[in-house]
Amino acid sequence: MILFKYLEIVGHVLYGFYVVILPFRFVDQDRRNRFLQDWSLKLLHILGVQLEITGHVNQPTFGVLYVSNHISWLDIHVINAWQPMRFVAKKEVGEWPVFGWFAKQLNTLFIDRQRRGDSKNVSKQMVQALGSGDHICIFPEGTSSNGDHVLPFKPNLFEAALEAQTSCQPFSITYTDLKSGGISYGPAFIGDMGLLESIANTVKAAPIKVTIAIMEECQNRLDRKSLSDEAWEKINSSRCIKN
Numbered sequence: 001m002i003l004f005k006y007l008e009i010v011g012h013v014l015y016g017f018y019v020v021i022l023p024f025r026f027v028d029q030d031r032r033n034r035f036l037q038d039w040s041l042k043l044l045h046i047l048g049v050q051l052e053i054t055g056h057v058n059q060p061t062f063g064v065l066y067v068s069n070h071i072s073w074l075d076i077h078v079i080n081a082w083q084p085m086r087f088v089a090k091k092e093v094g095e096w097p098v099f100g101w102f103a104k105q106l107n108t109l110f111i112d113r114q115r116r117g118d119s120k121n122v123s124k125q126m127v128q129a130l131g132s133g134d135h136i137c138i139f140p141e142g143t144s145s146n147g148d149h150v151l152p153f154k155p156n157l158f159e160a161a162l163e164a165q166t167s168c169q170p171f172s173i174t175y176t177d178l179k180s181g182g183i184s185y186g187p188a189f190i191g192d193m194g195l196l197e198s199i200a201n202t203v204k205a206a207p208i209k210v211t212i213a214i215m216e217e218c219q220n221r222l223d224r225k226s227l228s229d230e231a232w233e234k235i236n237s238s239r240c241i242k243n
Helices: 002-021 029-047 076-082 091-095 099-105 118-131 156-164 195-205 222-239
Strands: 049-054 064-068 086-090 109-112 137-138 167-177 208-214
Touching: 002 029, 002 049, 002 099, 002 109, 002 195, 029 049, 029 195, 049 076, 064 076, 064 156, 076 086, 076 167, 076 208, 086 091, 086 118, 091 099, 091 109, 091 137, 109 118, 109 208, 118 156, 156 167, 156 222, 167 222
Parallel strands: 049 208, 064 137, 064 167, 086 109, 086 137
Antiparallel strands: 167 208
8 A cells, every 4th residue: 555655656746747847838827836736736635635724815916925834845735735836945955856856947946054145145036036926935944843833933034025015924834633633743854854754754644634824914014033023923823733
């Protein structure tokens, strides 16, 4: 059974390669987004992950900065299953097997946290992209957690929302065990864990429910630290975890 599941994952990834390499080049962004959403939903289904959305956002015609906590390599696919968008990710993501290649093809912005001042360069790219109408998601914890807590936010990239004069929309991600109702650590991608190991842990932990809880837009635009603090408070308070 586990072997069949892995074969399903490989087949789905190969199908994604085919579409991104060929048909993707000849269709508009709306068609690309529909494919990306459908592909991500199918991936969740194969992994035994059920998606739940609470709250809602108005569909804007301009760029929005989305903000989320970060637990897993799967977070990006969960978000794309809800609403495709661009992401800011650490440089190492681009080096991952398979999924790193996908990230590059989908115009992910990569940040080198070991390189002093790189956040300013990425922020400038974000301002330009937001001004062009792109939706961008950041994970301001700067790393992933096991899901027990929301780590402190790094405020640097929030500057882009202020400079682009665009909305800042927070939401939280929570993985729970469908059987017990408690937090699921299966998808957690932490420490020195490898990507393939984390995928295996996710498969073994199924069935899992992942909840995206959408909060009201942030209003405190005094400076990036104030905006970051408000986003953290909203995200932290939206996570209802059964212990």
